[in-house]
Amino acid sequence: MSKIILLDIDGTLVDYEGRLPDSAVGAVRSARANGHRVYICTGRSRAEIYPSLWNIGLDGMIGGNGSYVESGGEVVMHRTLTLDQCRRAVDWLHDRGLEFYLESNSGLYASERFETGALRAFREYSARKGDATPDKTIRDHFPDMVFDGDLYRDDVNKISYVLGSYRDFLDAREAFPDLQNGTWGGRGATALFGDFGVPGITKAHAIDELLAHLGADRADTIAFGDATVDVPMLDYCAYGVAMGNGSQDVKAAADLVTDDVEDDGLAHAFERLGLV
Missing domain, CATH: 3.30.1240.10 (Hypothetical Protein, Haloacid Dehalogenase-like Hydrolase; Chain: A; domain 2)
Structure with a gap:
């Protein structure tokens, strides 16, 4: 069964100095090759998603804490301040x-x-x-x-x-x-x-919009995060993974705690969940 994978960026996909582990790149590419779809889900706006991230190979993004949804190069939803x-x-x-x-x-x-x-x-x-x-x-x-x-x-x-x-x-x-x-x-x-x-905008609402666009089920979602702001996303998705470097509230909300981002935590979780 293919999964919809939602990745926070800072502290999850990349380390806190902005370095992108080779193991994370390999894990994302292998998961997509296995038929899973991978989206970043971040507080960053699209202008902060630099080429090094897109070059991993991603299916799209949720940005601005849920104000923007993009899939396969198509804008699914975009809400801005007036x-x-x-x-x-x-x-x-x-x-x-x-x-x-x-x-x-x-x-x-x-x-x-x-x-x-x-x-x-x-x-x-x-x-x-x-x-x-x-x-x-x-x-x-x-x-x-x-x-x-x-x-x-x-x-x-x-x-x-x-x-x-x-x-x-x-x-x-x-x-x-x-x-x-x-x-x-x-x-x-x-x-x-x-x-x-934007009022009423959350990552959970954006995931709903994405799933409706894809015709996918919430039961097939897996979220990865490290910070307090990621807790609602982990709570909303069917399965939540906290990075080993994450805060205690994220770990408490997660179904799985993996290793630190700098210790190949993302790749280890993908392997443990059978995504690669």
Whole structure:
């Protein structure tokens, strides 16, 4: 029976320094050769899916935390913030003095002082993920980021911003009840970032859209992840796999805990599940 395999990227398919293990590439290619379909399911927008990932050989992607679904080169679903929602969010973030970037399929568009103002948060985020490179820059994190683009846009999947404190998220949630409000880079008060997304959009909803398009059954889904944000995806799919480097809540939600991403964890799980 062919499966629909859904892979988180960072910490699952690639390690926390962005390296793609050869074993993971081989596992994905072998699984597809065996008739299974493989999709990435990520918070990244399409602009952050670089050629090295597509070159693995993928059937498509779910991006923007569920706002975008693509299969076989065809756009299945795409929901974006309205121009008015984007403008109001950008103005609020400017007034609050928070640095941010707009995540669109056409590119990532940074606020005016993002390159310096976001550096501390991204270095902390990298350190929490096991990459403590002391001189890593924002341009290392985002090699194709646009630093002088228009910030009032109608093609935005979501907006991520650096939290000054957890109060910023709480106030954002109150100010924007018409948007999906979330945090990442930690739980609760330890979160480093907040985000604004399209209301009602989740990875689970996007998987539903994909399955309907494919005429496939939820019972045939297998999800792989490593972070708290992946827990709903693991809960939704018929079978969930946590990476050995994953957080404890992901491991608790999983049906299987495999090895670390750097120890060929993805390939070992594919072998154990008979996908290759």
